[in-house]
Amino acid sequence: MKKIAVLSGTSGMIGMQLLHCLIQDNSYDMIISVGRRKLALKHEKLVQVEMDMAKIRSMDLETKLRESDIGGVYFPLIADLKNKSLEIHAFCSLGTTIKIAGSKEKFQEIDHDYVMNFAFWSNGLGANKFLYVSALGADPQSSTFYNKVKGEVEEDLKVIPFSYLGLFQPSLLLGSRKEFRLGEEIAKIVMKPLVWLKLLKKFRPIHDYQVAKAMVFHANQNKSAKVEVIPSKDMQDF
Template sequence: MKKIAFLAGTSGLVGMQVMHQLIQDPDYDMIISIGRRKLSLKHGKLVQVEVDFKTIRKMDLEAKLRENDLGGTSFSLIEALKNKSVTIHAFCSLGTTIKVAGSKDKFYEIDHDYVINFALWAHQNGAKKFLYVSALGADPQSKVYYNQVKGEVEEDLKVIPFDFLGLFEPSLLLGSRNEFRFGEEVAKILTKPLVWLKLAKKYRPIHDYQVAKAMIFYANKETSSKVAVVSNKDMQVV
């Protein structure tokens, strides 16, 4: 076993695409999906672990895998993690909206605290690279609360000593969400011409699978840079 992926946010738009692409990628032997609940999807390369992101830093991954491995199918994975003989990349697309979260405080907890907790846990468990879905306009000084929080997350992730940190800043995401977001649907209609005419790559909507593809590309790209901010435009040319 040479390479595995930690993945948080699997049930979301980009996270689901990352998972599907990692399953199909022969370079990754296993994917460990970390989530608040398990998905119905099953695959030989996929292991799902339920966790509370508030307390994830206390989670013993080896013990959790053994607890869920009644048939012994995860033995090689557990041994690889235990012996630190595997390369680990962590992918994070955790996020919500203030409306879905119910309040600014809960939104901050999910979009900031949970992300940082997952990143710290991933680093503690051997992840060398961390790939995070942020947002176009992320800036801790932004007057837009959503972008302000995303900017704070980016700055806090930079403190964690990963070998490489990829910060992906997509514009409006195109894909099939489980929940209806009225504002996003209106924005999609208004900006669709930019996609059709291939205009304004910096701002035009981007498909979920394009973001996922870019994340995996940068995870495996040889680079001397410790941090890369990947723009909406850059993701569309990978």
């Protein structure tokens, strides 16, 4: 059976690393990246679909593929989707900050609602595994708004009947962002010695590619647990 990955949040730090990992992984025949805009990147395994994440639950992938299909390139994929003859893994690294979002309400919409929309949509598509980038400290009872929203997403995802739900909780991320975040940059400088000295594995910063590699690794394992939390310290080894 062919195996494909559907990916959201591709333009972000972890999303880009995930895309590269999935392209290099020979077990995946195709990667479908969904988002509000296409990336300036082309690869024979990559299919990019523009979708409004606020409306994705009602989006029909077959129709979207047919709209952009030139010369019947996607015909085999469309046929496999229709026949449900694919193993589908969904990877979600959607996320923002309150500063970028502009308000707590918009942050909630992106970090919670869009993630849930993608999860329901991918489950309806036939995805049996869902791998989500959460955060260290995620807790629906947290007094910190960011951690509270992440925790709420984790709890809400458990309701969707995936055969496997992987919740990845990285600490402070190291990597190249498009936007400058002063607080993060200061934190990186302060905490970088923990990486060099390999101290406090649970809390020390982690590279974006380590999270991506951990996600692809766990997606390819046979899992007995329906829900698994992968803490930052366990991703440090990748």
